[in-house]
Amino acid sequence: MKKIAVFTSGGDAPGMNACIRAVVRTSIFYGLEIYGISYGFDGMIKGGFKRMQSNSVSNIVQRGGTILKSARSEEFMTKEGRQKAYDQLKEHEIEGVVAIGGDGTFTGAKVFFEEFGIPIIGCPGTIDNDIYGTDYTIGFDTAVNTALEAIDKIRDTAAAHDRIFFVEVMGRDSGYIAVECGIGGGAEFVFVPETETDLKKVVKSLKSLRKSKSSSLIVVAEGDEEGTAEYIMEKVKGKLNDADKEFKVTTLGHIQRGGNPTARDRVLASRCGMAAVDGLIAGKSNCMAGVVNGDVIYTPFEDCIGKTKPLKEDHLKLIEILSI
């Protein structure tokens, strides 16, 4: 293997730059030529390849976003689009690819490998932490810390004014961010897509909590099956029927996906990046490099996509117990 390429795809997650840096420097360390592909699969189709040197990735380990840009590609969803991408890789004599992204990216990578046999290894880059085959995904720790900082500030206002606050955090299909913010931020309740949200029970608990607490904080994952934080707040407000209480909603939004990665994310990203290149050199493919129980492991894309990583039962129990 002489030439490999790396790209970021789907969204962006803090730590992607640290991962790119590790891929580039590990490749150079082993004497490989390394190319960066801009704008994910779209860039592959359009031939957006650029040779990278060690100094191409200087001073980025601490930066959020991705220097390779990120994109979602409709064209790659078609056989014709993937054929164009393959032709571009052939033209540039690329023999292996590192894909940094989430489960959508890995789904595309798996299809691509099955059709054209180009060796491809993934690194888990998503703030949602919803990928099987790694205890944590790159960006999750930073997103939780960003959301937690905001929640701490919101708590000050909630306490000062005796308010009930609903804070919406990211997580289209997953409650990992909500659960960790809920535990770390001392939330009274956390609503997540993985479990049924029982509003009747919540209203009952809020009524009884009124005796001991003057303010409450509820964290809602954006993908909760009951609806948005705004919608849930209106429903709870209607049922609680407490004219003296003020209800407020804060949606944290994309601030959770930006910012400098935490130490944990930088280290995880660097380990996964190095492991992806090691894996390609060792002849691995169609899999993701992740970290489980402290060790790097390679998990087939099929499992990363097909298997779910359930929320920890004891985390959910913790929230219930600590909120009394």
Ligand SMILES: Nc1ncnc2c1ncn2[C@@H]1O[C@H](COP(=O)(O)OP(=O)(O)O)[C@@H](O)[C@H]1O
């Ligand atoms: N079934 C598929 N076939 C081919 N490409 C796919 C498929 N699913 C996803 N992709 C590609 O992966 C890209 C990123 O997926 P997306 O779900 O948007 O992000 P993420 O990787 O963060 O989950 C898509 O824009 C598309 O180009």
Ligand SMILES: O=P(O)(O)OC[C@H]1O[C@](O)(COP(=O)(O)O)[C@@H](O)[C@@H]1O
């Ligand atoms: O507005 P966008 O860019 O589609 O992103 C929103 C989505 O991004 C996510 O945070 C996931 O993003 P990443 O996979 O890139 O980390 C989801 O929880 C959220 O629904």
